[in-house]
Amino acid sequence: MSVEAxxxxxxxxxxxxxxxxxxxxxxxxxxxxxxxxxxxxxxASFAMAVFQRGMQRDEIRVLTDAMIxxxxxxxxxxxxxxxxxxxxxGGVGDKITLPLAPLVAVFGVAVPQLSGRGxxxxxxxxxxxxxxxxxxxxxxxxxxxxxxxxxxGAVICAAGSGxxxxxxxxxxxxxxxxxxxxxxxxxxxxxxKKIAEGTDALVLDVKxxxxxxxxxxxxxxxxxQTMVALGTDSGVATTALLTDMNVPLGLxxxxxxxxxxxxxxLAGGGPADVRELTLALAREMLALAGHPDADVExxxxxxRAMDVWKAMIRAQDGDPDAALPTARExxxxxxxxxxxxxxxxxxxxxxxxxxxxxxxxxxxxKVVHAAGIDLHAKPGDHVTAGxxxxxxxxxxEARFPRALEALDGAWSIGDTxxxxxxxxxxxxxx
Ligand code: URA
Numbered sequence: 186m187s188v189e190a191x192x193x194x195x196x197x198x199x200x201x202x203x204x205x206x207x208x209x210x211x212x213x214x215x216x217x218x219x220x221x222x223x224x225x226x227x228x229a230s231f232a233m234a235v236f237q238r239g240m241q242r243d244e245i246r247v248l249t250d251a252m253i254x255x256x257x258x259x260x261x262x263x264x265x266x267x268x269x270x271x272x273x274x275g276g277v278g279d280k281i282t283l284p285l286a287p288l289v290a291v292f293g294v295a296v297p298q299l300s301g302r303g304x305x306x307x308x309x310x311x312x313x314x315x316x317x318x319x320x321x322x323x324x325x326x327x328x329x330x331x332x333x334x335x336x337x338g339a340v341i342c343a344a345g346s347g348x349x350x351x352x353x354x355x356x357x358x359x360x361x362x363x364x365x366x367x368x369x370x371x372x373x374x375x376x377x378k379k380i381a382e383g384t385d386a387l388v389l390d391v392k393x394x395x396x397x398x399x400x401x402x403x404x405x406x407x408x409x410q411t412m413v414a415l416g417t418d419s420g421v422a423t424t425a426l427l428t429d430m431n432v433p434l435g436l437x438x439x440x441x442x443x444x445x446x447x448x449x450x451l452a453g454g455g456p457a458d459v460r461e462l463t464l465a466l467a468r469e470m471l472a473l474a475g476h477p478d479a480d481v482e483x484x485x486x487x488x489r490a491m492d493v494w495k496a497m498i499r500a501q502d503g504d505p506d507a508a509l510p511t512a513r514e515x516x517x518x519x520x521x522x523x524x525x526x527x528x529x530x531x532x533x534x535x536x537x538x539x540x541x542x543x544x545x546x547x548x549x550x551k552v553v554h555a556a557g558i559d560l561h562a563k564p565g566d567h568v569t570a571g572x573x574x575x576x577x578x579x580x581x582e583a584r585f586p587r588a589l590e591a592l593d594g595a596w597s598i599g600d601t602x603x604x605x606x607x608x609x610x611x612x613x614x615x
Contacts, residue, residue: 189217193227200234208247215251219351225358232355232364240369242414248369249415252377255351259326259383264334266295267474269386271466272375274408275307277396277535278433281463282310282341283447284485287493288467290338291484294474297333299344299382303544303552305360306396306535308443311343312544316441316510316554320503337496349377366398368408376415386422386473388466389413393610394431396531402427402610409613417615422473425613426465429606432564433534435459439543439557439578441509451494453486456563458608460485465609512555512578516585520568524598529564533595540588541579553580565602 191213199206206214214231217223240248261268269289273279286296300322303309311322324332324342332340346353352374359365379387389412392398393405409425416423435456437446449455450463464481471479484490498505538544542553561573568574574596577588 189213189222193217193223193231197227197231197234200231200238203238205241205244211244211247212251212254215248215255215351219255219354228355229358229362229364232359232362232367232370235369236364236367242411245369245372245411246415246418249373249377249380252349252351252355252373253381256349256381257347258381259348261295261297261330261333261383261385264295264330266293266333266338267386268295268297268333268384269388269470269474270297270299270379270382270384271388271390271470272379273390274371274375274392274398276392276430276434277306277308277531277538278435278438278443279308279392280313280435280437280443280447281390281459281466283313283444284450284459284463284490284494285466285470286339286341287451287497288463288481288484288490289470290493290497291489292471292474292476292479293338294471294476295333296339297329297382297384298339298341299348299378300341301344306532306539306544308438308440308535308544310341312552312554313440313443314341314503316444317498317503317505318507320498321501324501332497332500337493337500339493339497340500341497342501344378344382348381352377368404368411371398371408372411372415376412376419379416380419380421384421386470387416388469388473389423389425390462390466391425391427391613392430393427394429394531396433396535397430406611406613413613413615423615424469424473426469426609427611427613428462429608429610430531432529433531433560434462436560436563437557438534438538438560439541440552440554441511442557442559442578444509448494451485451491461608469612510555512580514579514582514585516577516589517573518575518577518589518592520562520570520572520574520598522598523569524567524600525602526562526564526566526568526574526596527599527601527603528597529560530595533591534558537577537588537591537595540591541577541584556580556584565605568598
């Protein structure tokens, strides 16, 4: 039996007491955890120490690097095209990847969107796309390359198990030990996957507000700065937008209904906030890929982005024209009085959709694609008594009471329209 170079207990104690973990010890901790030598209990204790004590920039860099080193590194160098990816830190009604990837690919840039599934109240891109009959999330590296190289140019698929396996293990552990919302852990988790993926450029949509992991804009800014520095130092051209996640994005929260809304955006319509964010992120991605003047509005309005969307869905065995699933049961909530919608709090709406079956409580659960919430009004809209405010959809009526309970106090109607800040609050660069 080989002799281990360090003891997990010493690494845990060093961080617990507020010290810096030396580089070789931190690298060993990640490697030994991936191998199964360091136990879940020890890693959870270390993650909690990081949550409480934080990490220096250099420790975050080493942690990220160790997670990259736990698996394979991909390279798109042979594609002969620039590659640019986008990552959102997660929100409620955040379907932006769906219209964004084909829109950016219109301009000859390859978009490798290695995406995830939802856990907790935040939705997952793969769950949404799996509402489309036949669509396949699992692609081989060869299929992914072929799709990006050919006419399609964009691919949204599941990250293979070889990419940053340390993060897969650690993320699942953090999810059940109250250690998700730590800047060093989120930054290293996201950036290890993106750097290992081998993209040339990356735009981060860092969300703040009630439906985001970072409620507070100052913490979101710190997270964005940390990730931009990690990307830039690894040779990935990285920028971030800080965007408001206090109110659900768009009018659809769920899976199939979010695909419907994305298709509206690709047809040149759809809710103004979803279109605005899609365009802002597309401009940012295309600027990094050397196309700062691309006419992204034109590509949405004249059907070019829709053509790429259909080709992208077909390339992964989906039928872009097939009917999407609809729910057996619906429950409509109406306005109790005349007035203006003053508040719709993203987090409880996300939790409610999750309880309806749109999300999963355990990684192995299946989502119900037709479950979710459709909003009929947003903050600032005038409503009259009895007018539908939102519709809950589920496969089983028994889901409604707990979903409605989550929405208690989550929205209000008053006399004065709320003040709205801009959706895109700040741009963070290296
Ligand atoms: N997304 C990730 O991939 N990791 C995190 O830690 C948080 C969001």
